[in-house]
Amino acid sequence: MKQISLSLPENLFNLSKEHSNEYGFRSVQEFIVDLVRNKVIVEKAERYKAIENRMKQGKGVKSMTQEEAKEYLMSF
Numbered sequence: 001m002k003q004i005s006l007s008l009p010e011n012l013f014n015l016s017k018e019h020s021n022e023y024g025f026r027s028v029q030e031f032i033v034d035l036v037r038n039k040v041i042v043e044k045a046e047r048y049k050a051i052e053n054r055m056k057q058g059k060g061v062k063s064m065t066q067e068e069a070k071e072y073l074m075s076f
Helices: 010-022 028-057 066-074
Strands: none
């Protein structure tokens, strides 16, 4: 696991702390890790869906087999 240092304005930290407590996070750090995880997962899913839609329409994508498409998507 990697560690980073993060500075927040005091009001944002206080609001994050309140939110963390209200929603059962053990700490602000745990809350922030959850935010980052969700952001990454949601954006990756949206990107994959957009690629899949372009592939279905045959717009701006090269023709691939299902296996090639899987390998291509996993390369991100």
